[in-house]
Amino acid sequence: xxKKLDKVxxxxxxxxxxxxxxAAELAKAGVKVVGLERGNDxxxxxxxxxxxxxxxxxxxxxxxxxxKETITFRNKPGEKALPMRQFGAFLIGTGVGGAxxxxxxxxxxxxxxxxxxxxxxDKKYGKNKLPKEYTLQDWxxxxxxxxPYYHQFERMAGTSGExxxxxxxxxxxxxxxxxxxxxxxxxxxxxxxxxxxxxxRQPSANISEVYKNPDGETLNQCQYCGFCEKFxxxxxxxxxxxxxxxxxxxxxxxxxxxxxxxxxxxxHDGNKATGVRYVDTQTGEEFDQPADIVVLTSYxxxxxxxxxxxxxxxxxxxxxxxxxxxxxxxxxxxxVATGFFKDRFNAAMGAGALGTTLDDYNNDNFDHSDxxxxxxxxxTMKQLGKRPINENGAPxxxxxxxxxxxxxxxxxxxxxxxxxxxxxxxPHKNNYLSLDPTYKDxxxxxxxxxxxxxxxQDHALYDYITARCADILEEMGAEVVEPKELxxxxxxxxxxxxxxxxxxxxxxxPETSALNNYLQMWDVDNVFVIGASAFAHNGGYNPTGTxxxxxxxxxxxxxxxxxxxxQLVKRETSNKLV
Amino acid sequence: MLEIIxxxxxxxxxxxVDEDSKKSNMSRRKFIRNSSxxxxxxxxxxxxxxxxxxxxxxxxxQPSTRSSKESNFNRALMFFTRQSDFQILSAATxxxxxxxxQGPGAIELGVPYFIDHELAGAYGHNEREYMKGPFLEGTExxxxxxxxxxxxxxxxxxxxLESESKSxxxxxxxxxxxxxxxxxxxxxxxxxxKLHKVSSAYFFEMLRSATISGTYADxxxxxxxxxxxxxxxNFPGSQMTYLNKIGSEKFIDIKPKSLNDHIS
Numbered sequence: 001x002x003k004k005l006d007k008v009x010x011x012x013x014x015x016x017x018x019x020x021x022x023a024a025e026l027a028k029a030g031v032k033v034v035g036l037e038r039g040n041d042x043x044x045x046x047x048x049x050x051x052x053x054x055x056x057x058x059x060x061x062x063x064x065x066x067x068k069e070t071i072t073f074r075n076k077p078g079e080k081a082l083p084m085r086q087f088g089a090f091l092i093g094t095g096v097g098g099a100x101x102x103x104x105x106x107x108x109x110x111x112x113x114x115x116x117x118x119x120x121x122d123k124k125y126g127k128n129k130l131p132k133e134y135t136l137q138d139w140x141x142x143x144x145x146x147x148p149y150y151h152q153f154e155r156m157a158g159t160s161g162e163x164x165x166x167x168x169x170x171x172x173x174x175x176x177x178x179x180x181x182x183x184x185x186x187x188x189x190x191x192x193x194x195x196x197x198x199x200x201r202q203p204s205a206n207i208s209e210v211y212k213n214p215d216g217e218t219l220n221q222c223q224y225c226g227f228c229e230k231f232x233x234x235x236x237x238x239x240x241x242x243x244x245x246x247x248x249x250x251x252x253x254x255x256x257x258x259x260x261x262x263x264x265x266x267x268h269d270g271n272k273a274t275g276v277r278y279v280d281t282q283t284g285e286e287f288d289q290p291a292d293i294v295v296l297t298s299y300x301x302x303x304x305x306x307x308x309x310x311x312x313x314x315x316x317x318x319x320x321x322x323x324x325x326x327x328x329x330x331x332x333x334x335x336v337a338t339g340f341f342k343d344r345f346n347a348a349m350g351a352g353a354l355g356t357t358l359d360d361y362n363n364d365n366f367d368h369s370d371x372x373x374x375x376x377x378x379x380t381m382k383q384l385g386k387r388p389i390n391e392n393g394a395p396x397x398x399x400x401x402x403x404x405x406x407x408x409x410x411x412x413x414x415x416x417x418x419x420x421x422x423x424x425x426x427p428h429k430n431n432y433l434s435l436d437p438t439y440k441d442x443x444x445x446x447x448x449x450x451x452x453x454x455x456x457q458d459h460a461l462y463d464y465i466t467a468r469c470a471d472i473l474e475e476m477g478a479e480v481v482e483p484k485e486l487x488x489x490x491x492x493x494x495x496x497x498x499x500x501x502x503x504x505x506x507x508x509x510p511e512t513s514a515l516n517n518y519l520q521m522w523d524v525d526n527v528f529v530i531g532a533s534a535f536a537h538n539g540g541y542n543p544t545g546t547x548x549x550x551x552x553x554x555x556x557x558x559x560x561x562x563x564x565x566x567q568l569v570k571r572e573t574s575n576k577l578v
Numbered sequence: 579m580l581e582i583i584x585x586x587x588x589x590x591x592x593x594x595v596d597e598d599s600k601k602s603n604m605s606r607r608k609f610i611r612n613s614s615x616x617x618x619x620x621x622x623x624x625x626x627x628x629x630x631x632x633x634x635x636x637x638x639x640q641p642s643t644r645s646s647k648e649s650n651f652n653r654a655l656m657f658f659t660r661q662s663d664f665q666i667l668s669a670a671t672x673x674x675x676x677x678x679x680q681g682p683g684a685i686e687l688g689v690p691y692f693i694d695h696e697l698a699g700a701y702g703h704n705e706r707e708y709m710k711g712p713f714l715e716g717t718e719x720x721x722x723x724x725x726x727x728x729x730x731x732x733x734x735x736x737x738x739l740e741s742e743s744k745s746x747x748x749x750x751x752x753x754x755x756x757x758x759x760x761x762x763x764x765x766x767x768x769x770x771x772k773l774h775k776v777s778s779a780y781f782f783e784m785l786r787s788a789t790i791s792g793t794y795a796d797x798x799x800x801x802x803x804x805x806x807x808x809x810x811x812n813f814p815g816s817q818m819t820y821l822n823k824i825g826s827e828k829f830i831d832i833k834p835k836s837l838n839d840h841i842s
Binding site for chain 2: 048049051052053054058059060065066067069070073074075079080081082083084085086088180181182183221222223224225226343344345346348349350383386387388389392400401402403405406407410413414438439440487489490491492493
């Protein structure tokens, strides 16, 4: 029997960016919050041995323990889904800070086009630009409404960057100046300028100078040590929940952080949640934590799974198109071309978000009238800091092992660099999340089943954007330029992109969305679901900035709900599905 | 206590060079003392028995130039029980990452020991991977599904390398010419060998990736001896900062550092 604990006002499931922001904002306002985190606690001190590629980037020290839970995967409905037995295509974080501890630090804000994509696409290209199988919809909020929360997130995170010439709607400067320039990035910028494009230094959470945020937390200056992605920062120079919102929340005395607490269900009485059940992962003991407000702040996949498992909200059915939980699962289309150069550059030096980007082929910044896709992607060259186990690239035709492999992979290590795109991903009716009928997690609950494949839109976007990545490398004077091909179908094995979105999406209409624009569930007033799970599609940038903005917006919503109860947003129900 | 302090010191990178001869003598004395002790009780079998006839006793008056090797107590077997299996593994890793005029290959770097140690632990036992059944064959996009843990895949694969070698060349894998070994490895890579409950291509991929991991991982894991693999690749290892170097127009060749440098 689960032990029943004393009731609290709010409980968060997961303590990453979303959970940390909610904890900080609620705790500062005097609300008692319990943060339940299945992983362990972490601070800067835990990263003293972090320059270890094998431990962190190969064996995935900071990622979810898949022996306890994973997902099952299939390309299309009708196939038998099988477990993702080890990490491949994408990674899932765990522990205090979540993905915010191991992220690269790309801090973007989605475009005005993203939030009103259905309306704007229909208006410009007509109603049939994409076939009806694509479940494209607006987000129920505009860029203008969300902008203040973006800035709030950036001020907390100390984001470094400069203004994007193709995003004139933003005039507010970044809290800190852009990161250092490097010869290879300068060469990229010069080449892009010669091509008539609009490059700029990308926004970064690897902070360019010492910064004190409005909550009084200090971020240090990035040292360009080259260990960001999949690693924590030993300097506290990468904005993460661990050095910002979590300590802010703890300082108030109102935040009770409980680690090794794996939530297995939301307890509810009809359409009202009464708390959550969790297992202590070290002892196996079960607890019921009653709460007035339940806030799901775990990763995209687990937010969706907890709702399905707890039978909260209406599960999506791809056959009828009805229901919402699990709907509009999207990925990110990672177009990439690699340039091999004659001269060596200092490839090991770098930082996760040290890069130069251009938006000329992103959003609706270029005319899609004669193209068979919508949207696009930011195109970036990043000097991440190359590491030797993962980086053995050589021009194609080079053997994968043996004498030639050794010679060529050594030769090109300091001479090659990719240009990559965070390509937008549009929802399709057959790409969705549901519960698996066969496979179970360590606690006997069903795994989440992912049904996902690349669409024609994805292939067209990928090919077009990859060619643009290659154009810039050619202009830079690379000896060899190699665009990478997209696999015919989505493959769960090769590493691709960790930006997975959807499943519990926001919108204006309760028939087609799970959440209102405060990320409050339409069907359950006292449950808020925060994360990239709320994205109605995935845009052409890394998602964290938008997750952060939505979390600040949700925090405001939760405080409003605390006073007024009920739904915070008026329903705009369409007639068709009632 | 004294003994422990001295050994610890020997593991500390640059000090070893200065104390080379001292260390050599010490570790040699220690080795003989330990082996006499063992020999008193167990001569004729086990480790000592198998050492007779090897070159372990032939280096009395030859101080090694590669200082860390002689005292490298890490180079013993944690997972493999038969040295013959380990030698087949060693030969295979050397073909994947061979010694050449740029520098050492997998064997000299200690990669086979890295793999042996990894197979004995969490990696070999798939401790952080989903290993619940049913194990069904999926599409080529669903990821490989085998009930065998990595240590079992390696054992199956290594024994199969040997049996393929015997049937093709009537000789042990370790005694083949390099090109013959490559031919056998390619058969595995191309999935042309039938194994029980796992594909030979899957074993080969695992062998390849483990070899590369051992080659380039921090030397704390037992491979990448003396950071030689990093030196070949001009990778500086674990540096605390590049703040004042990252803007440089020129390539800067930096002497690598390992995590051992960060232990206070």
